[in-house]
Amino acid sequence: xxxxxxxxxxxxxxxxxxxxxxxxxxxxxxxxxxxxxxxxxxxxxxxxxxxxxxxxxxxxxxxxxxxxxxxxxxxxxxxxxxxxxxxxxxxxxxxxxxxxxxxxxxxxxxxxxxxxxxxxxxxxxxxxxxxxxxxxxxxxxxxxxxxxxxxxxxxxxxxxxxxxxxxxxxxxxxxxxxxxxxxxxxxxxxxxxxxxxxxxxxxxxxxxxxxxxxxxxxxxxxxxxxxxxxxxxxxxxxxxxxxxxxxxxxxxxxxxxxxxxxxxxxxxxxxxxxxxxxxxxxxxxxxxxxxxxxxxxxxxxxxxx
Amino acid sequence: xxxxxxxxxxxxxxxxxxxxxxxxxxxxxxxxxxxxxxxxxxxxxxxxxxxxxxxxxxxxxxxxxxxxxxxxxxxxxxxxxxxxxxxxxxxxxxxxxxxxxxxxxxxxxxxxxxxxxxxxxxxxxxxxxxxxxxxxxxxxxxxxxxxxxxxxxxxxxxxxxxxxxxxxxxxxxxxxxxxxxxxxxxxxxxxxxxxxxxxxxxxxxxxxxxxxxxxxxxxxxxxxxxxxxxxxxxxxxxxxxxxxxxxxxxxxxxxxxxxxxxxxxxxxxxxxxxxxxxxxxxxxxxxxxxxxxxxxxxxxxxxxxxxxxxxxxxxxxxxxxxxxxxxxxxxxxxxxxxxxxxxxxxxxxxxxxxxxxxxxxxxxxxxxxxxxxxxxxxxxxxxxxxxxxxxxxxxxxxxxxxxxxxxxxxxxxxxxxxxxxxxxxxxxxxxxxxxxxxxxxxxxxxxxxxxxxxxxxxxxxxxxxxxxxxxxxxxxxxxxxxxxxxxxxxxxxxxxxxxxxxxxxxxxxxxxxxxxxxxxxxxxxxxxxxxxxxxxxxxxxxxxxxxxxxxxxxxxxxxxxxxxxxxxxxxxxxxxxxxxxxxxxxxxxxxxxxxxxxxxxxxxxxxxxxxxxxxxxxxxxxxxxxxxxxxxxxxxxxxxxxxxxxxxxxxxxxxxxxxxxx
Numbered sequence: 020x021x022x023x024x025x026x027x028x029x030x031x032x033x034x035x036x037x038x039x040x041x042x043x044x045x046x047x048x049x050x051x052x053x054x055x056x057x058x059x060x061x062x063x064x065x066x067x068x069x070x071x072x073x074x075x076x077x078x079x080x081x082x083x084x085x086x087x088x089x090x091x092x093x094x095x096x097x098x099x100x101x102x103x104x105x106x107x108x109x110x111x112x113x114x115x116x117x118x119x120x121x122x123x124x125x126x127x128x129x130x131x132x133x134x135x136x137x138x139x140x141x142x143x144x145x146x147x148x149x150x151x152x153x154x155x156x157x158x159x160x161x162x163x164x165x166x167x168x169x170x171x172x173x174x175x176x177x178x179x180x181x182x183x184x185x186x187x188x189x190x191x192x193x194x195x196x197x198x199x200x201x202x203x204x205x206x207x208x209x210x211x212x213x214x215x216x217x218x219x220x221x222x223x224x225x226x227x228x229x230x231x232x233x234x235x236x237x238x239x240x241x242x243x244x245x246x247x248x249x250x251x252x253x254x255x256x257x258x259x260x261x262x263x264x265x266x267x268x269x270x271x272x273x274x275x276x277x278x279x280x281x282x283x284x285x286x287x288x289x290x291x292x293x294x295x296x297x298x299x300x301x302x303x304x305x306x307x308x309x310x311x312x313x314x315x316x317x318x319x320x321x322x323x324x
Numbered sequence: 325x326x327x328x329x330x331x332x333x334x335x336x337x338x339x340x341x342x343x344x345x346x347x348x349x350x351x352x353x354x355x356x357x358x359x360x361x362x363x364x365x366x367x368x369x370x371x372x373x374x375x376x377x378x379x380x381x382x383x384x385x386x387x388x389x390x391x392x393x394x395x396x397x398x399x400x401x402x403x404x405x406x407x408x409x410x411x412x413x414x415x416x417x418x419x420x421x422x423x424x425x426x427x428x429x430x431x432x433x434x435x436x437x438x439x440x441x442x443x444x445x446x447x448x449x450x451x452x453x454x455x456x457x458x459x460x461x462x463x464x465x466x467x468x469x470x471x472x473x474x475x476x477x478x479x480x481x482x483x484x485x486x487x488x489x490x491x492x493x494x495x496x497x498x499x500x501x502x503x504x505x506x507x508x509x510x511x512x513x514x515x516x517x518x519x520x521x522x523x524x525x526x527x528x529x530x531x532x533x534x535x536x537x538x539x540x541x542x543x544x545x546x547x548x549x550x551x552x553x554x555x556x557x558x559x560x561x562x563x564x565x566x567x568x569x570x571x572x573x574x575x576x577x578x579x580x581x582x583x584x585x586x587x588x589x590x591x592x593x594x595x596x597x598x599x600x601x602x603x604x605x606x607x608x609x610x611x612x613x614x615x616x617x618x619x620x621x622x623x624x625x626x627x628x629x630x631x632x633x634x635x636x637x638x639x640x641x642x643x644x645x646x647x648x649x650x651x652x653x654x655x656x657x658x659x660x661x662x663x664x665x666x667x668x669x670x671x672x673x674x675x676x677x678x679x680x681x682x683x684x685x686x687x688x689x690x691x692x693x694x695x696x697x698x699x700x701x702x703x704x705x706x707x708x709x710x711x712x713x714x715x716x717x718x719x720x721x722x723x724x725x726x727x728x729x730x731x732x733x734x735x736x737x738x739x740x741x742x743x744x745x746x747x748x749x750x751x752x753x754x755x756x757x758x759x760x761x762x763x764x765x766x767x768x769x770x771x772x773x774x775x776x777x778x779x780x781x782x783x784x785x786x787x788x789x790x791x792x793x794x795x796x797x798x799x800x801x802x803x804x805x806x807x808x809x810x811x812x813x814x815x816x817x818x819x820x821x822x823x824x825x826x827x828x829x830x831x832x833x834x835x836x837x838x839x840x841x842x843x844x845x846x847x848x849x850x851x852x853x854x855x856x857x858x859x860x861x862x863x864x865x866x867x868x869x870x871x872x873x874x875x876x877x878x879x880x881x882x883x884x885x886x887x888x889x890x891x892x893x894x895x896x897x898x899x900x901x902x903x904x905x906x907x908x909x910x911x912x913x914x915x916x917x918x919x920x921x922x923x924x925x926x927x928x929x930x931x932x933x934x935x936x937x938x939x940x941x942x943x944x945x946x947x948x949x950x951x952x953x954x955x956x957x958x959x960x961x962x963x964x965x966x967x968x969x970x971x972x973x974x975x976x977x978x979x980x981x982x983x984x985x986x
Contacts, residue, residue, distance in 0.1 A: 234965045281966040284934035322931035324912060 037195025050272035053183020065162040077214025080118035085127035091134035121161040185297040231271035255300040336480040357401040367420035453852035533576035548608040550773040566760035574674035619653035659792035670754030741782040744798040754787040769847040
């Protein structure tokens with residue numbers, strides 16, 4: 020089984036160059052049944068990564084390009100009168116797919132954003148009093164530009180909380196970038212990608228991730244991390260228990276991805292910045308961009324017993 | 325956001341603080357000059373007004389002037405700032421000034437601490453049991469206020485703080501008891517300032533004149549308490565002998581200022597075969613005179629006192645503090661022969677003997693064959709004639725004895741005793757006047773005898789060849805009840821002029837209850853004095869001997885206390901520290917040892933570094949250690965983070981770490 024995961028990582032690495040750790044985190048996020056938020060400047064490969072993951076996992080995926088005039092119905096679908104049968108027919112929107120790529124989510128108005136985010140939370144869509152379950156598995160990979168760009172509606176904290184991880188791609192290193200520049204077009208590369216996993220395999224992997232063993236010592240460590248964030252004055256607000264659960268879930272998937280059946284402090288440390296940075300605010304933070312530094316500070320301050 | 329220390333208390337708590345500080349100062353208001361009292365009360369009241377009108381709190385300049393005024397006020401009343409009163413006055417004034425200045429919570433803390441200090445100074449004036457309870461109650465309340473002032477919330481709910489404060493006081497009790505028992509005792513309190521205690525203490529003085537004892541009889545203050553080990557002698561035998569009066573100027577009698585040649589050994593008492601001496605303990609209240617009291621006649625001389633030829637027990641100095649002594653007395657005795665000096669003094673008459681007094685004595689002499697019969701005749705005279713025993717005798721003039729015998733015929737014991745003494749001396753019988761206390765009230769709650777100032781009495785001793793010095797109590801001839809029953813000062817107020825009423829022992833439920841309450845209070849007070857204030861250096865030494873620590877006394881005990889206290893505090897601190905630190909798992913301990921050994925090689929584990937990351941780093945730096953480091957780290961991870969935590973693996977891990985000697 021870990022062979023399949025390794026292959027996944029290797030294949031992805033062929034398209035997104037020099038970003039193995041980000042790819043691993045993204046895969047871990049999906050193994051942990053979490054939604055993923057990719058935040059970076061335009062043109063570093065956000066959309067490519069989302070596309071790539073959908074292809075590799077062999078999931079049915081649809082892409083929604085978020086714009087400021089996007090309406091909720093454009094996401095979840097709407098009922099249209101059927102003149103032949105004299106009734107309303109529900110036409111499902113793009114959200115009814117196994118993987119939804121929500122591109123530039125912070126370009127849309129909060130109204131449109133919340134339509135997607137509700138679907139993420141409830142795993143179902145309700146239109147005119149009728150609930151329609153979303154397909155399983157259901158992943159959302161959203162991308163967004165940094166919040167301080169003009170013409171964006173930053174996601175509120177409570178909605179950020181629904182993403183298990185927030186990743187940043189960053190610029191590629193020199194070697195990878197040279198390779199990228201000289202190589203084939205990414206879009207045509209994506210076309211050639213074959214799925215590496217069956218649906219059942221994915222479900223099995225998710226089950227295995229859940230079963231990763233948590234020892235009392237690792238729970239202590241996790242709790243100390245949470246407690247530190249609550250007691251230290253540098254943190255505006257401490258991490259919530261939900262953040263703690265998210266941390267453990269991601270770390271378990273990371274452990275599985277690393278071929279382990281038990282959770283090590285290193286696993287928690289590996290996923291911690293991606294998992295908690297978007298949930299943290301510094302006491303004296305106005306830009307909302309200090310989460311990553313805080314996460315690093317948290318990591319370095321809590322001793323592994 | 326303001327910190328709690330920068331906020332003032334809520335209005336309700338401010339009133340409570342003002343009330344508590346007022347109560348803390350209250351007993352002092354009678355101890356210091358009225359000017360200081362007024363200053364304090366005025367500022368307290370002003371601050372109470374300012375609670376709801378913060379604008380009234382004065383600014384810096386008025387406050388400065390007010391402070392100057394306060395200091396001037398103290399200096400005005402106590403020009404030399406020295407001594408107890410001046411100190412207390414200064415303290416109370418400063419408390420008042422700080423009250424006015426109270427703006428932030430920090431001022432509240434200071435005020436509470438000044439309050440504690442004021443409470444302590446109460447003991448400079450009084451050591452009574454009730455004051456201890458009063459002070460303890462105020463300490464609990466002030467501490468509760470202090471506890472509450474640490475809370476941020478502003479709702480007025482004193483109960484939790486009171487509980488905390490009470491608990492703190494309870495926790496302090498064992499420490500208090502230990503310090504009380506073992507801290508080196510001083511024979512006088514640390515704060516004892518010398519001469520200040522010699523204020524007027526009521527009691528029998530060195531001079532008896534008509535009216536001096538009846539004045540005392542209105543005071544229910546305790547003179548002394550007596551513990552009889554076995555049976556208490558009957559009231560009629562309980563004559564507590566004090567000063568002996570030989571000399572009179574015709575109206576007042578003064579206690580013998582004996583000359584140096586009289587300071588011989590006390591006369592030898594001869595007792596009949598059957599006479600059994602009585603043993604008892606006397607706890608005497610402070611007195612301004614040097615006499616200490618014993619049943620007639622004393623056989624022992626307590627330390628610091630001596631027995632004179634006329635059986636007075638005289639201390640070298642007046643007992644300024646409560647005094648407890650053991651005593652033995654012989655009630656059946658013969659004092660032996662009369663010295664010529666005694667005969668001369670016992671017959672000396674003042675100038676103002678009137679012919680009708682001489683006539684009266686001669687009439688008795690004519691009708692009696694012996695001195696003893698004459699005494700009986702004289703007592704009979706008092707009994708048969710219209711003599712009244714009253715607490716409020718009419719004022720008598722130049723010659724009180726004559727006036728009393730022939731005109732007013734109303735008097736208290738001193739009238740009877742002084743006149744009787746003169747009459748006996750006219751008859752040629754050596755006679756002396758004795759002052760002291762008669763009777764006393766048995767407190768069934770503590771099984772001891774309370775002798776009050778109202779039991780003050782005067783009687784007469786005559787010398788007869790067949791019996792030596794013998795007590796005669798002319799008052800008993802008039803009002804035998806006086807000897808049988810105690811005088812009740814509570815019933816006096818409404819009977820001015822009327823013959824004295826005595827306590828009816830079965831006088832209704834209420835007075836019975838009242839008496840029981842008084843007994844209870846006195847028993848408490850007596851035990852307080854006996855067990856707490858009376859815990860002297862000697863008793864402490866005795867206790868230490870009982871505990872087998874007799875070698876610890878004086879400064880040694882002090883050093884021992886310092887060492888023991890230091891050790892105890894250190895031990896408690898250690899226990900508290902330990903309790904907060906859980907004992908690490910042995911696996912963790914061994915792993916730390918492993919890390920320490922690697923640190924010696926220069927590969928130090930960062931505290932936040934996980935075991936696998938560390939192992940990878942070590943192996944990268946020291947490939948030669950790969951096998952052992954990988955084995956140890958792998959096992960550690962398995963035990964601590966995996967499912968391999970069993971005894972076998974733990975033992976193996978311990979072994980591996982022990983063998984790891986890079």
